[in-house]
Amino acid sequence: MHIPDGFLDVQTSVIFTGLSAAGVAVALKGARSQLDEKTAPLAGLTAVFIFAVQMLNFPVAAGTSGHLIGGALAAILVGPWAATLALTIVLLMQAFLFADGGLTALGASTFNMSIVGVWIGYGAFLLVRKILPKKKASIPVAAAIGGFISVPMAAISFTLQYAMGATATYSTTTVLGAMVGTHILIGIGEGLITGLTVSAVIASRSDLVYGWKNNNQKLEIRNA
Amino acid sequence: MLNNRRFYIGGFVVSLFLAGVVSFYASSSPDGLEKVAEDIGFIETAKENTNADVALSDYGTKGVDNERASVGIAGVIGVIGTAVVAGVAFKLIARKPRTVKN
Numbered sequence: 053m054h055i056p057d058g059f060l061d062v063q064t065s066v067i068f069t070g071l072s073a074a075g076v077a078v079a080l081k082g083a084r085s086q087l088d089e090k091t092a093p094l095a096g097l098t099a100v101f102i103f104a105v106q107m108l109n110f111p112v113a114a115g116t117s118g119h120l121i122g123g124a125l126a127a128i129l130v131g132p133w134a135a136t137l138a139l140t141i142v143l144l145m146q147a148f149l150f151a152d153g154g155l156t157a158l159g160a161s162t163f164n165m166s167i168v169g170v171w172i173g174y175g176a177f178l179l180v181r182k183i184l185p186k187k188k189a190s191i192p193v194a195a196a197i198g199g200f201i202s203v204p205m206a207a208i209s210f211t212l213q214y215a216m217g218a219t220a221t222y223s224t225t226t227v228l229g230a231m232v233g234t235h236i237l238i239g240i241g242e243g244l245i246t247g248l249t250v251s252a253v254i255a256s257r258s259d260l261v262y263g264w265k266n267n268n269q270k271l272e273i274r275n276a
Numbered sequence: 277m278l279n280n281r282r283f284y285i286g287g288f289v290v291s292l293f294l295a296g297v298v299s300f301y302a303s304s305s306p307d308g309l310e311k312v313a314e315d316i317g318f319i320e321t322a323k324e325n326t327n328a329d330v331a332l333s334d335y336g337t338k339g340v341d342n343e344r345a346s347v348g349i350a351g352v353i354g355v356i357g358t359a360v361v362a363g364v365a366f367k368l369i370a371r372k373p374r375t376v377k378n
Contacts, residue, residue, distance in 0.1 A: 099362035116307070231312050
């Protein structure tokens with residue numbers, strides 16, 4: 053869902069660059085208080101893994117592919133603040149090193165994936181986790197659902213940007229329908245990859261998984 | 277439970293393998309947004325990326341004709357580059373200033 057240059061007008065690109073910058077600043081503050089020497093390496097590895105898996109487009113329908121966004125996955129592994137930063141680093145690498153996604157659209161793409169994808173995905177994960185039994189086995193299931201929901205939500209976020217300032221004049225309703233329909237399919241892949249990855253990390257190092265730890269430990273002592 | 281070393285080396289090697297080897301088998305069909313833009317027609321408003329002539333543009337390595345090697349090298353460079361940038365960034369972010377009591 054990397055937006056190329058030209059889709060959005062200058063005003064919309066500027067607005068979303070500002071919103072994303074603000075979001076990243078908040079995430080930086082949150083990550084600073086949450087990450088420590090033990091969890092910081094996992095945040096780095098999460099960015100690396102998401103970069104790699106984003107290269108793996110899978111077919112979803114005739115002539116259409118999709119790939120992991122990884123917002124929900126990152127949020128569950130390292131917390132939503134560090135996840136926003138990890139996704140933003142991935143998008144920066146892709147735009148500058150690989151010309152994947154336009155540079156003027158980078159703010160809008162960051163908003164859809166690093167902010168909407170991460171926080172909506174994490175919110176959905178928390179809701180599902182609340183309903184499911186408080187067991188380790190519930191975490192990958194909640195993660196999969198969070199991942200699934202995050203993709204059409206990011207697609208809706210793009211449609212909002214399209215409505216605000218597309219350079220084209222096709223109807224927003226048409227774009228909304230097509231974006232949501234396609235991205236529900238891609239979301240199924242996102243959910244599967246998210247669930248499988250979270251279950252693999254839980255099996256090997258559950259002590260590192262943010263979405264499990266902060267469920268498990270009611271009290272956390274932090275030295276500010 | 278894996279120890280730290282094994283866990284991080286394992287995760288990094290898996291990432292290298294996915295980006296360096298498996299990426300060759302990825303679907304080359306347009307992604308969701310691109311396909312929607314093509315079907316509806318607003319793909320015509322896309323401009324060429326200002327960055328389009330970088331050496332690794334579109335996950336291919338300039339000057340490497342073998343397709344498997346071209347995408348594989350790009351993937352490996354991307355994984356290492358992301359590891360360096362994210363590794364340094366998160367290390368700095370996580371560093372706690374020494375608390376001074378007054």
